Amino acid sequence: MFKHYLTTTFSEYFENQMDDCEDALDVVDKMLERCGKGCALKIATHILRDLKQYDLVKFLEKNCIRVRLQYELKVSLKRRYGSIFEGIPRQGEQCFLSCVYVDQLLTEGRNAGVNGEHELRGYDASSRGPVGQETEIGRNDIFGPSPSRDRAIRTVLTTGIAGIGMTVSVQRFILDWIEEKANQEIHFVFPLPFRELGLVKEDNISLMELICVFFPEMKEMDFIERKDCRVLFILDGLDGCRLPLDFRRNDSVNDVRQKVTLDALLTNLVRGNLVPSALLWITSRSAAANRIPPQCIQRCTELRGFNASQKEAYFRKKFKDPNQAAQILSHINTFASLEIMCHIPVFCWVVATIFERKFSEASRYVNTKVTQFYTHYLILQTHMKNLKYYPSQATSQPWLETDPVFVCKLAELAFRQLEKESAVFYEEDLRQMDVDVQEVTLRSGLCTEIFKQEISQDREFCFVHLSVQEYLAALHVHLSYVNHHKNLLNQPLVPPISRLFKETSMFGLYKAAVDKVLHRKDGHLDLFLRFLLGLSQETTQQALEGLIPRTGSFSHNPEETARYIQKMLRENSNLERCRNLPHCLDELKCN
The missing domain is CATH 3.40.50.300 (P-loop containing nucleotide triphosphate hydrolases)
Structure with missing residues (x-):
């Protein structure tokens, strides 16, 4: 009778499995083999209740309490941890952990x-x-x-x-x-x-x-x-x-x-x-x-994050079409900054999300330039910080009222440090910028504290990667030009009175940036220039809307900037220094 219950009521485990079981010990062994101790105990007590063997049920539950509680704990944990939200949690967008891990x-x-x-x-x-x-x-x-x-x-x-x-x-x-x-x-x-x-x-x-x-x-x-x-x-x-x-x-x-x-x-x-x-x-x-x-x-x-083979494994798991996965990996490997930042799994998710849109909306242009990836990373880190530390406020809006101010101050600090050619900054630098140190420690996806073995009075910080610093520095230069008509790369630009009567043209800023970068012999500002040009694009501006305040207006003719870059490509004899310029044209969507 017991074997009959096993093969009919629990056929997913025991159908065609009990024929070679000659005695009770064989049945127990088969149950343990097929479904483990906890599940076997659950099945046994269920069948014994149906057979009205209540004394046996009490005996098993009393003497196997650890097995029973362990099984119930595992069921509870499987329900809680069997699936995952990638990036920002959204209802209905969970997936099994094994599908992406x-x-x-x-x-x-x-x-x-x-x-x-x-x-x-x-x-x-x-x-x-x-x-x-x-x-x-x-x-x-x-x-x-x-x-x-x-x-x-x-x-x-x-x-x-x-x-x-x-x-x-x-x-x-x-x-x-x-x-x-x-x-x-x-x-x-x-x-x-x-x-x-x-x-x-x-x-x-x-x-x-x-x-x-x-x-x-x-x-x-x-x-x-x-x-x-x-x-x-x-x-x-x-x-x-x-x-x-x-x-x-x-x-x-x-x-x-x-x-x-x-x-x-x-x-x-x-x-x-x-x-x-x-x-x-x-x-x-x-x-x-x-x-x-x-x-x-x-x-x-x-x-420490993904190495090269783990990055590849992630995208091949995420995209079942091998051609799509290969296209993404080729794009990442083209840009050293993307390749480095993709050691962070959540940055891989940002890249995957943008390419999912690109593949699903083939009829519409989807920006897959380097600047767009970093823009989405900034937005994601801000939203995830709020979900973790301020969940009651973050559910109604992706960012808090204090976020735009903080990001602008951090961007200004990034630019100051970039001018000093330093990735490291100190608590005193934060105080001078009126930046809350606690807020910095909450944003370890953007900047983080450096810990040292030796005792030191000065707390040290840095950006998680130089490319993040360069992106934020470019954001500060862009906002300074748009909101305050300040060309931080070539002061001054627009006479104060004329600002009242016309929009600011971005060409002067970009020309100064190109000249400044080409003047450098070490490539120190190459990625900064690409970010600065990418921030002018409408898709980037739309993504940043709400998080970054824009109080001024500007006009931008990308063809004018592109012509100047192409002129520099023709006239500059230093081919090594011009190697970055085609990438700059790519950020402008000009080929």
Whole structure:
């Protein structure tokens, strides 16, 4: 009778599978083989209830409570983490994680520490430091033994910049555990994202109560402190934590049922006072990583983004048509700046989104110039920052009232630093620009704090990549011309009285920019020039509308600028310095 139920009610698992099962042990083995312990227990209790074998049901549920709770947890986690929003979450646009996920390796530096180094270093081989200084670690091996340590690893800290894929890596780790592909020595995995922890309303709460807030099916769990119960807590997004995390003043707590403040609960969990046998994985943007005492961390890792083969894998997964994927990859490889920026997965998504429009709207022009990609990246990072840190306000509009002011100030700072040929700026520079330091740390997709081993009074920052600085600098030059009639590359331009009677022509600005760039022998401003020309395009202006204030008007005849660039191509004998000019014509849509 039991076998009949298996093959008919649960045919997706057992149809034509039970013929060789001669006794009860064979049936159990087949059930475990086909669907695993948790699902097998669920099926067995379901059938026994139908057969009115209630005593057997109670016996199984009592003696297999861990298996049952683990199964229920996995079902809950699969529902939460089985799919993903890429970029900006929009209703109905989820996709299965496996459809887009490309595995990334983490790196562990030889001298890794919380404040060890800049969160976005160069991505070419020459800038990675001495060979052998970093060790690559698979996502599922972060709690594995380390040859440089003789003690077990309890707590792992993983850092990276905005959009690099930390939360997605956490999702993949959880799914691998659910699907029994890795880390089966861990019995329970409890993700507790800091963003969601901020929504907990209780003034005082115990660890078990907190677990049940997130996972109500765990109410019967009374064995979490037993040494034979291996638990992993994942605290994702430390940079989104609004609690003080006062490790010095919070009292020690070691009872999982003692009610304390959420802040005290988390600091005791990190210190190992609560559930000392548990594993802990913390993810954070680097700017917030120093909130965790170094002595609490046994391993520091960094998510570095896509390498060349991973970029290719992403686009080939995203676009099922191999010709479309090849077209995108060819376009990216044509422009060094795009190729470099595509190490950030969310930038790959920006590129993919623009090309999806291009492929689906073949009858309409879709701008796939370099400037357009960076413009969408700026908009995306602004929107994602608001969704993460100001969710109640970001749902009604993509940006806040303070965003245009901040972006304009950051763009001015980018231009100042570009003139100094410096990618690094300091807290004092931010104060002079009246820029909130906290706001800078929230925008680690644009600029980020540099951490150093040595103690220093001055906090250092830089843009995530020189190309981002050049884009923002070009944006400042463009806005200064349009809004204030200032040619920052060749002062002054338009007499004050004449500004009142006519629109400003952009040709004078572009001519000065071309001359300035060609005068340089090192190519320092080549990409800046391309961005400046690209910002004049109507599609770029439409994309920036609302985020960037435009109080002035201007006229632009791209053919006039193009003729001047072509003249420079003919007359300039330095072919190396003119190599950038055809790309500039491309940004103007003039060939």
